[in-house]
Amino acid sequence: MAFKLEARGASSRRWVYGAPVLAVLLTLVFGGILFALLGFEPLAALYTFFISPLNSAYGVAELLVKAAPLALCAVGLALGFRGNVWNIGAEGQLTMGAVTGGGVALALGDSGAGWWVLPLVMMAGMAGGMLWGMIPAWLKTRFHASEILVSLMLTYVADLFLSMMVHGPWRDPDGYGFPQSPMFGDAATLPILWAGTRLHLGVLLALLAVAVGWFVIARTFIGFQIKVMGLTPVAGGYAGFSHKRIIWMSFLLSGALAGLAGVCEVAGPIGQLQPVISPGYGFTAIIVAFLGRLHPVGILLASLLMALSYLGGEAVQISMRLPLAVTGVFQGMLLFFLLACDVLIRYRLRWLSSVREAG
């Protein structure tokens, strides 16, 4: 069964879309084998992992709630990644968005205030994320500091800043000294869109961000500039595109979207500020962005798939008593197969026997 890889002349459009599907199928097959080896009925286990989390309205809503921050962060990151601008610090921008938006929510949320509080909270969150994204952008454009390192390290600064605020000035005075803010007032909490679930307005904002992200990439001049600079910076330079401008735009947009993700978490399902806001959404979003081919629609699907892998991991822990590590193995397999299948975009498989016949 020998075969060789033969370079295609151009990348195959069919496999650009086919590779992720094949990767998911391979993950299912090998996941089934894994379950069988662990002593479980493979189909029942796969059902528990992938279908059972979604067989109630609450479950479907939870999937969307979990996917929303991933999609928000990943759409922003994809813009930059397309232009070779590497914002690794969406996690920190998310945290700062939660801090600034949460600060406004704490200041205005319970004063019986009107409808304008919530938009203000959201805008403050976006501004916070944007501000945090401006630091690596400025250091990069002014001093050529690596945006990868600066944005990554600022994540820890943001975490510590949040920690300082909830241990200090924003600590709930009735909270027995525990590091948490009071719960936000109703005026600063995102409305629930689907009664009986946690589906909040932030999910709609995430969908909107996906649409806007697609529009920017496909239909605007800045999207075109980002793409050109990513593919061939020299050509971009000749066309008069400013590299600095691309860096600024990328960081401002991805920072704002990450900040929005952060403020939606605290004004949505969490409802208060606490020392930890995100279980690593900003980092997982990097995977989601690539899983989705840096395309907003792909990112939407990838974020749903990633969210499902968390829900499924919990479901098999609860109903089959499988360890948490199974979730990690599934995510690992998925990424592994995706990278492996990408080979098929640029190469085709040739069975050696058929080559011989042809020759």
Add this chain to the structure above:
Amino acid sequence: MAMGPFRNVSRRRFTALGSALLAGALAWGSLAPVASAADPLKVGFVYVGPVGDFGWSHQHDEGRKALEAAFGDKVKTAYVEDVPEGADAERVINQFAQQGFDLVFTTSFGFMNPTLKVAKRYPNIKFEHATGYKRADNVATYAARFYEGRAIIGTMAGMMTKSNVLGYIASVPIPEVVQGINAFTLAARKVNPKVQVKVVWVNSWYDPGKEREAAEALIAQGADVLSQHTDSPAPVQAAEEKGIYAFGQASDMAKFGPHAQLTSIVDNWGDYYIARVKAAMDGSWKAIDTWDGLKQGMVHMAPYGAAVPDAVKAKADEVKAGIIAGTLHPFTGPIKNQAGELVVKDGETIPDGQLLTMNWFVEGVQGQLPK
């Protein structure tokens, strides 16, 4: 602040630990004419860390296993580990409720509000939240008086240190941790007034890398006995390598530092879980608050290490016996604060309500509370 009925501490008496209680529970199980004989009580656990942390979550899981051992097929348990204290917690707790679990233990402070939200949605399901302060008709709370164990290890550290510098690896500045630092320091200075306690905050409950760095920093500053309020065995391992002493946390960590570990404060949740499941089965379950310690066996001490001299063992045993008998309270005055001002007069004791909001250090603690 209105303290009101806060910490209406129940004092169930477990007549004996382990076998007696276990046997009793089994006997009850076989005699009680319950419909649940065919229908096991489903008990869920939500852990903040991995069950393999050898600390907090590991000990809760030991409690879960004790529950299975005691009730056999009359209970069905399941857990979800490593649940982040954020938006995810509510979903996990809700999944347990949705899957028809009867009793759900949520074992970290950060699960408090999510637990209450789910409990409101499922009034017929019983919830228990560890270390929190908010209750509802179907939400009980429970915690352990770990500071009692801290008084024992403080006594031992004070007697065994040569440098008179003790190192304390602290997690996050909540009242429980502050209580521990203060109880440790007060006990150490009672037997050795020259002792200073250096505190390093790692801002995490479980971070082996940071815990190890903190341990090394404290050793470099002259500490020759380490205590930790974090969950990994990394500090005990560091102490073992440097040839100094340490106290384990949450579980018996002797295997990570056979020479270094003097003893360990062990969390024992099994008896509590058994009692609560029993109550849920016979209908006597109530949304109470429990804050038990050495006396009830929720806190107990690992065997002494080989390095502990007999005189130190005797003194430690004396402190332990005093706490159990109620003749010794770790927070009885005179107690001075860091500024040297007398805050608790001779013979007075800090009441539970103030312990639970403790946010100041006693004299002898070096370091500041992060503000």
